[in-house]
Amino acid sequence: MAVLSVRDVLAFHKLDRGMYDKLVALGTTPEVSRNVVALFMWLELIGVDVIVYIRSNPDHYILLRLAAEAESILDCIRHDTPPSDGADSSLAIPLTASLVNEPLNLRFFYCHRDVAVRGITQILDGVGTLIFDDYLHALLAEYEAEAQAAEADARGRAKAVFPMLPRELARPYLPRVSPTPEDSRSMFITFSKGFPLNREDIVEYFTEKWGDCVERVMMEKTTTSAAMPTYGRIVFTSESFIGLVLNGKQLVKFTIKGRQLWARKYEQRKNPI
Structure with a gap:
């Protein structure tokens, strides 16, 4: 089997990148745009031809409608309770639901x-x-512009002199085999004063929602056995979970067994947890 280069992968996913760029240009944050396009790509894999529909209907309005429905789906899979009967019809995601013959609604995604x-x-x-x-897309755009210019200059000549493909684009595409650094896969968490949560409760909460996604949970080291921790740190198995949890927000709140947990992206401190 031939090994694909980075350029090959970028060329194959040009439409996906185009949707991302268009959403960002229309005011959607990069974090949300990434999640939306990744959801589109996953929907294609399960037989919901969102990207095919967008390709056939290259209109800002269509993209924004589907992106809004994608955000509703992403919000649904973050929630702790299923959609109510009133919101659980295909009317909540009408355009997405119209792309399949089987009934499709928010409850399916939940x-x-x-x-x-x-x-x-x-x-x-x-x-x-x-x-x-x-960076890779800027490199590709620059290379393609130079290649097009070389081709135009070469018209009428015996041989065209094309630019050399940058090594970052020429290298083989190899899926990531090792996790990113722990800090980039972590969320800093705080609790309401006097209402801490234990490690087991936190792991159980996220595992029940999203499967085996937590690598470990660390808690504040208290000075006495009577003192209760006020903050901690969740290390996920993948950095992408952070983007899905926060979805472009600086701070999010969870309610676990009636107690509040606030989470934000972890930043390295002098005395890290």
């Missing part, structure tokens, strides 16, 4: 949220590392 999240994170951790890499 019931299969672990599968959805696993599929989305695999895309983000795989080809997504290339699709959403601004």
Whole structure:
């Protein structure tokens, strides 16, 4: 089997990158745009031809409608409770639902949220590392512009002199085999004063929602046995879980067994947890 180069992968996913660029240009944050496009790509894998429909209907309005429905799906798989009967009809995602013959609604995504999240994170951790890499796309655009200019100059000549493909684009595409550094896969968490959570509760909460996604949980080291921790750190198995949890927000709140947990992206401190 021939080994694909980075350029080959970028060329194959040009439409996916185009959707991302268009969403960002229309005011959607890069984080949300990445999640939306990755969801589109996962929907294609399960037979919901969102990208095919967008290709056939290259209109800003269509893309924005489907992106809004994608955000509703992403919000649904983050929630702790299933959609109510009133919101659980295909009317919540009418355009997406119209692309399949079988009934499709938000409850479907809620019931299969672990599968959805696993599929989305695999895309983000795989080809997504290339699709959403601004540097690689800038290199590709520069190379293609130079190649087109060389081809135009060569018309009427015996031989065209094309630019050399940058090594970053020529290298083989190899899926990531090792996790990113722990800090980039971590969320800093705090608890309401006097209402801490234990490690087991936190792991159980995220595992029930999204499957085996937590590598470990660390808690504040207290000075006495009576003192309760006020903060901690969750290390996920993949950095992509952070993007799905936060979805472009600085701070999010979870309610676990009636107690509040606040989470944000972890930043290295002098005295890290």
